[in-house]
Amino acid sequence: MTAEPLEHALDRRGYLREPDPFPDPRPLVLRTAQESDLPELRRLDEAVFQEVAYPAFLFRQLYEMYAEHLLVLDDGEGRLHGYVLAGTTALSRESWVLGLCVAEERRRHGLGRELMVAVLARLRDSGIEQVRLTVEPANRAAVLLYRSLGFCPEQPGAGLRRDYFGPGQDRLIMHLALTGSH
Template sequence: MITDIKTFIVNVRPTREEDLEQIQVIDQHSFNLPWPARAFRHELLENPHARLWTAEANSGEGAVVVGVIVVWLIIDEVHIATIAVQPEFRRRGIGRRLLAAALQDALRSGCRNATLEVRAGNQAAQSLYRRFGFEVVGWRPRYYRDNQEDAILMTAANLGEAYSRWLENGGWEREGWTYS
């Protein structure tokens, strides 16, 4: 348990089975329509196209999972399925680090572009994605079942260029964070 969330080190690493309970809690705190508990387990253990990355914060008092990203790698494309950060750890660059780790892995795996859907009202997420070169390419009216909110479709058509843009803005060295 981290008692002082102002001072911590974040490591982004591949998700492990023992992370799943904490990931489910983060998902429930992040979304009106969280994934079913079995969904993360399925993605981690049974879906050969899925990659899951976990952000783990450590302040010296022990480590705690504070974020997750799930992506699907299909042929030469990576699809961002979900990304979530524990509410009290938001606005600290953790989502940016998770996205960077997933995109770097996708590039190494031969992906050339990336896609995602994001709520029309989620300006913070849209801003994050634009930093990585994502552009709006479409709209899905009433996509989200909980409130009929529209989804914005975004694509990074040149993933290598998008990732390079992130590196030029400080990349992994910014704020002293690590990726493993």
């Protein structure tokens, strides 16, 4: 009899199970978003984030402000399957990851990691020294991804900020220092 590792026994949501094969064999291209992607970005954001998706006007303004740090995964046929967006301040050399999104059917295949690695490289090349993000504390898969990339919870309180986005909308604040890391 072989003992199952404890983390797998406690993985009731299936975050650690083997990923399903891609339902779509088309390769995805990682590229900078274009203005013509805005309707498709909105569709993807609504499909994944539903009631907390960015409104169309805000997505447009975020694109105008941070286009060089808005990366998408494109299937070559007009459909986007993921994006990452980082917003950067002009003077303080800080950036926030404002969104990481992968279509549900494409999750658990390293696409979120690919998006994050690419945007972190761009931020580092732009002279950004500190990156922050927020994540729902119960989103274990995202927390594990961010930790594996070197993000740590901010102090105090191990990064937990109660009611960060309003009543009952807690968030974990995590940060990563980019200086001296490659």
